[in-house]
Structures are given as C-alpha cells and as structure tokens.
Amino acid sequence: MAPTPQDEHDNAELTVVADMWSPACTAIRTFLARNEITCRWVQPSHPTGQKLLDEHGFTAEDTPVLIASDGRALKPTGEEQLAEWVGLHTKPTADDYDLLIVGGGPAGMAAALYGASEGLHTILLERWAIGGQAGLSSDIQNYLGFPDGISGSDLTDRARRQAAKFGAELVISLQADQLRPTDHGFAVHCTDDVTVTARSVIIATGASFRTLDIPSVDKFNGRGVFYFSALTEAPLCSGSDVYIVGGANSAGQAAVYFSSCARKVIMLVRADSLAVEMSSYLIEQIASIPTIEVRTSVEVVDASGDTHLEHLTLRDRKTGAVEEVPATWLFAFIGANPATGWLDDSFARDDHGYLLTGPDIATVDAAAWHLERPPLHLETTVPGVFAAGDVRAFNGHRVAAAVGEGSMAVMLVHKFLHD
Template sequence: MSAAEHKQSAVHETPDRYGAFPRLTPEQLEDLAGHGERRRTAEGQVLYREGEPFREFLAILSGTVEILHDLGGPDERTVAVHGPGRFLGELGLLEGQTAFNTAVVREAGEVLAVPVERQRTLVGRDPVLGDLILRAYLCRRYLLIGLGAGFRIMGSCYSPDTLRLREFAARNRLPHRWVDLEKDKEAEALLRRFSIRPEETPVVIWKGERVLRNPSNAELARLIGLPAPSPEAGRCDVMVVGAGPAGLAAAVYGASDGLTTVTVDAVATGGQAGTSSRIENYLGFPSGISGGELIERAVLQAHKFGARLMVPAQVSALTPQDDEYVVTFADGSRVRAAAVVLASGVWYRRLEVPGIDRLEGVSVYYAATVHEAGLCQADPVAVVGGGNSAGQAALFLANHASRVHLVVRGGDLNADMSRYLVDQVEPHPKIEVLLHSEVRRASGEEKLESLLVEDNASGEHRELRVAALFVFIGARPHTEWLRGVLALDEKGFVLTGADAQAAADPTRWDLLGRGPLLLETTLPGVFAAGDVRSGSVKRVASATGEGAMAIRLVHEHRGKTGNLVRSAGP
C-alpha cells in the first residue's frame, strides 16, 4: 500500500466493538474541559509513544487520530482510528504503566488534554464517566492482548524461564506475543537482527529495539512500569501480603480508613480469581464478570484511596520487633509494619502422572485465561477437576476448543460444583463429562497429544486425543515461609481466632489481656484472610469480606478500644 493510500484508509474511523471505542457526550466533554486545556493538533504529530508513560488523558474534539503498534518497525499496523468525541489511551494510563502503542494525528484538529493524575481522580469520583472509561480501557487491553501487541517473549517452549516470563505476563494481563524459538518462522530473523545467541534466550524484545536477556520478573515489571518494591527501608500501618480479592479488599478498606497501606504480591494482582474467565455468583453482577475485570476495578479502587501496590514482590520473612513486624523481601529490602494481613492465597495442585512434567507450560496448564485459550485454537482439550474452577474453565474453553472433555474423579458433578455451573455444563453440546474418571498418563513428543483415562469404577481405560490439558484439582497455601513463625494446620493453612488461641503462646497474649481476634493468628496484630486461612470458604465473596473484616480487626488491635468510629457522647 502506498503512503497516500495508507493515509486515505487511515482516516476512516474504526467501528466501536464491545464498548472499546465509545464516544463522550457533549456534557461529559464540557465537564472535562474544566480540568484540562484545549490544544490544536498538526498532521503527523505524535500524541504519545509506545514504551513511554502516559502524561495526559486526551479526548478528540476535531480531526482524527490513528493508533499504531510498532510505529516505524517491521510489524507496524493500525490498531484503531478515532474521530471527534472519542478518547485515547488504555488501561496503562490509569495504572501507571507505559503505553503499548503510539497515537499519531492523521487529520489536524483539536484535543482536550487532562493531566493523568487529575483524570484518575475524576474516574474515581464520577461513576458514569469512570465506568465508561474503565470498561473501554479493559476492552482495549484485551484487544491488544488478542492482537499480540506489546513486547515479545522469545524462547523455547521447553525452557522454565520462558514459562516463567509468559506466566508473569499473562497473570498481569500484559499485552505480549510469544515467539517460539523452535517453531516460529520469525525467530531466526530476530536472533540475527539483535545478535542473540540461542543459549541467551529467553529474551524480551521491547519496542522492536530493546532486548532484555532472560530478565527477572522484577526487571520486566520495571520495563512496563509496574510499581516495584522500594529498596530503602520504610514503615506502614498495614502490610498486606497477597493481592487477590482478600488482599485488595484489605488494601481498599485500609487506605480508605486513613491507614498507610502497602500491598505486595509475588506474581500479579488478582490471585486465582484473576485467572477466572467468568464469575457468575458474585453479588451485584447478575450477568457475571470476568476475573480480570473484577480485579482491575479493585486495583483502581485501591489506588484511588492511596494504597501502594507492588508487583512482583516476594516476601521471605516476618519478624516480630518492638510490638511491630519487619517484613523482609527476597531482594533483601525491608518494610516495618504496625500490623500485617496475610492474604497470599493458594497455588493449584499439580497433577502427578507419567509424561506430564515436560509438557507443563507447553500444553498442560493450571489456569484457563485468554492467553491459554488462544493457544488451543479449534483443537479438543481436557479439563481435570470437579469444582467451580473446573466448571468455569470448561465453559470458557468451549468457546475456543472443538471439544472439551471434563474429567471428574467423583461420581456426582453436584458434589463440589455450584448448581448454576452444573446446569450449564451438563447440557453443553461441546462438553463431555467423564465421571469416575482419572488421568493415568499424558503422551506427546513436543506437546500433548493424548491422555490415558481410567474409569475408577469399572477399571476400563480410554484414550482421549487432546491438544491441551487444564488442571483444577485443589490447591495448597503459600505458607512455606511462615513455618516456625506462626501456627499452621496440618495442610499448611494459617490458624486464626479460636483455633489460633489453642495453639498460641499464652505468655505473649497475657500481656495484652486478650486472646486472638476472629481473623488473628498466633501473633498479635497479624491477621489472615481469604483462601490462605484455615477453615475459609474458598469463594471470592467470602475472601473479599474477610479482607475488609481484617482491617476492622486491625483497628481494634491498634486502638484496644474497638472501631475508630465512635458514637457521640462521653
């Protein structure tokens, strides 16, 4: 296509898809005008550039703007074209990340520019405008992920470090594309172009010019603009370990109550809930909500109240010191906290069968997100598990795979799966439910090709030809670093309340004149919420409630008199 033809085609506005490109009303533009300035634009002007932080929220008053990926590079392509009334940017603008594409003026006109910090405040204060912008930005983020925009991860499918980087990018919902060193045709050209030796992979290629050789998760996070732990020692009122639903709820309620609140997570915000394709029984969302959208909303809410979120930040030790606690990170940095909320969640258990080890991350997965579903294309897949996570995954994958085999060890789908999911799974034309069934062997050379499944009632065997396996067979808690520090149950979950009191050192509590509060552990001022807590319900709603409740109990611990909100009178 010639430059003239390209310019002519570029000015045609991209149709709105799924609410990704809505138009602001004249009233909304007028309200925004009071917080920013009108600015003339010139043809060819770059309004923001890929790889650089957003500085302004831009609404188009006249003219057109083209959104491009890899501007000037070999993979340059148009993502969208916007005209008057539309606004620019994507999720990174609200979350402090760098831009994943470039905005170029194609027809001169005028824009309304609002500083980013002021725009973040407006999104939090105006529910109508905030919801419109947030939904559009979430849609744009998933559009970019589907296009394979953003950075590239080039490496072997057999490399654990490649798997680590891909998981980090997927769990943080970061636009990226994986270039398979063994199979992708462009891999060899990229190796030559950037003078990369195969043994130096995996590498991350950013903006088509910068190369990070086998970066750590923290190095990749800094490249994208995710907030990393501060190297200098600091202090906070509440340290929240884990950024799933329980941790984010604690962050929101802690910060909104005026406590200096820091929330950290070793991998990503969202925990296991963030990988859920659809949550349909969460109060207030009758049509359901994806785990990613629920978590992004919670992250923005936590930022709104001033909570600090740091990812990735691996906590390695918790040490009592002068009625407070020193939290030590894997990189050696430390933060002192008056109270701690443990909300580190769980990891899904691995399926231990012959042949599966070398296929993990290649075609055996422990999450079913857009990333994994995109790798399945139209192939048949299998899901192992009989709980809600397995049911949600089966329904989601049925939209991508040609067939979904749901392998359930028990004899009744109702035993561990919510009725609303059973009612969708059982009649689904693309889902086959195999009860009394267990996987005995995984086969395949470079990727999964088949599974040997045994009927544990009859002893009969059956071979399933599948291209991918998704495993949801229970979970184990993130508590290895807490052994010897506070009391855990036999499975490693944290004891709280009455259970903690039975295991606590009475001399420690006699000085306080009380026993552990409802969610308090065997250490005063250290609370546990969500899936990591012994006896928890393992539901998003209950985890959120416990995160909020933990902050109420933090106040009681700090003040020794109950809630900070006191009734009037003497």
C-alpha cells in the same frame, strides 16, 4: 494444530520471540497476561522472529527474548528483572508503614483499599501478579454487584485502580519468606533481601494450586499441561480438543470458557458425579453445552509425547480399564494448598496448614494463644498479625468471603493499633 499467534495483538508495544512449546515462553506469557501487559508473540523460526533476533544481536538459542517498541531488548533471567523491565512497581518507596499486607488476591486487595482509604500508610507485597486465584477465573458469577458475571482479570483491574486511587502501594515480584515481631511492630523479609517493617500485618497469601504429581505428566508442564491457566492459553486451543481435570467450580468454569473456542471439551472427574463439588448453576450450564463431555470416575495416569503432550492414558476408577487417547491440551484444576509454608511455628494452623484465627484458636489449639485478652476476630496466634481469605481456616473459599475478610481485617487492625 494451534494457530500461529503472531497476528494477535499486532500493535502491542511488546514482542516476545519464543518457541510456543517452551515452558519459559509459557511462564513469560502467563506473567505478562496476569499483569495486564499485552504482547505479541512470534516463533523464532518465523521470518519476523528471525529478523527481530538479528536486529537485536540474538539467536534462536537465546530465546525467549523480549523486544519493546522503543527498541529495548531483554533476555530475561528472572521474574523480578522482567517485572522491572516492563515497568511494574517492584521496590517499596519507604522502609516503614502502618499496615503491610502480604498477598494481592481479593482479600489482600480489599485490605489495601480499605487500609489506604482510611488513612493508613499501606503497602501490599505480591510475589507474582495482582488478582490471586480470582484473577485466573474466566467468569465469576456469584460475586455481589455483577449480575452478568465478571472475569477475574476485569475484577482485578478494577480493584488495582481503586486501591491505587486511595494511595495503597502495590509492589509486585516480592515474595515474603519471613515474618518476625520487632520493638515497634513487625518486619517482613522477602526472598530478594528486601525487608519492610510495619505496625501491623494482614496475611492474605491464599492458596497455591496442587499439581497432578505424575512424573510423566509433569514432564509436559507448559508444553501441553497447564494449571489454572484457562485465560492465557485459550486462544491457542482454538479448534482443538481440550481435556480438563477436576470437578469443582474452577474446572467447570474453565470447561464453559474453553467450549467457545475448542472443538470439544472433555472433563475428567475422579468423583462419580459433578454434584459432589460443583455448584448447581454451573452443572446446568455445562449440561446445556453439547461440545462438553463429562467423564466421571476417571483419572489421568500417564502421558507421552515428543516435544509436547501428544497422548494421555486414562483409567476408569470403577472398572480399572485403561485407554490411551490423543491429547495436546490438558488443563488441571485440582484444588489448592494454603500458602503458609513461609511462616514459623508461632502461627497455629489446622491439620491442613490453614491459619487459625480469632475464636477458632480456642476451639482447635487454645494453648497457642498467650495473652490475657481473647484474640480479635481474624487475629492469628501472633497478636497484631491478622489473616484474611483462603489462607484462613474455616474460610468459605470464595471471592466474596475473601473481600469481606480483607475489609474486616482492616477494622480489626485499627482496633489493635488504638487499644
């Protein structure tokens, strides 16, 4: 049984009154945690929750409700409204910039830092939370300069402060849905009808996680089934059994992370060995933790429960044998797709949807480049628009690669603007 969380962060400035198993509650909790906003969370049925709701004129049916220590209360209707209410920067301060970056993961943040520090009037648009996928990592061990590892949230916090120090404008809750050339550069339109223009653009929209795509499992999203959210949910899993689906590094890291609080961690891996996708340092670490069980050649095929996840059905991929196991927590880390759906066909992609840039254009789709000069490294098939990080074809899908490319893209932007 999960702990009652009202004692956690008792001094937090913000209280969320919400039912633990409501997907809306999970979404808010995750959004706040990813944006480094500490909150305490109270069940509506708890006397404290009932009292708070009464005091602010709400009932349990209105939850989730947020209550700030200064007395303000909000029944949120959307992420942008929530972001604004908690004081995040959600509106650009100018109409036109030298450099516009879309995406606030490591690639975008590196680009923002280098752009601003080298004198470019720089804005970064992020749809959700600064940090991207890396912000979800519990322990990044292979990033240069951190021999003892660093958590994604710590790395994100440092990057955010560093980019802001140089004057980069970081705007949250703006999702780009169109990019078009203008007479002087480019215009990026966002979902809530904000348009920002700039002389150059770096696309750093990375990749979005895949879901298991099993209707009976999807039914429990946020009610026992979670994607890439080890950091925010771990405190609730204390003393429980935790199932992790996936066999790559992100799943391995999560298993290690959960092993410090869960009773037992069971990894469900489709491949017949962890070695297929995982780094050897992590395989060794997992092998040394007795409370982690690795089950290979296994997949989830069904789930059941009443208000939340209660059972999983697993299938042995070799024998076809099926078994039902009691399960309250399932965390899936099963890869990602490129976040390029918002771009039109003038951006050439590889077979998986990743953006082609620089010399790769000539090898994969030469006809997509229309200028006499060859494309600059990291330049997409739209001249003056660059791509960096996981969104780019043939990228290493690592924090270091994203940071390197984000920084390099700024050098190329300078070259493009001055040639």
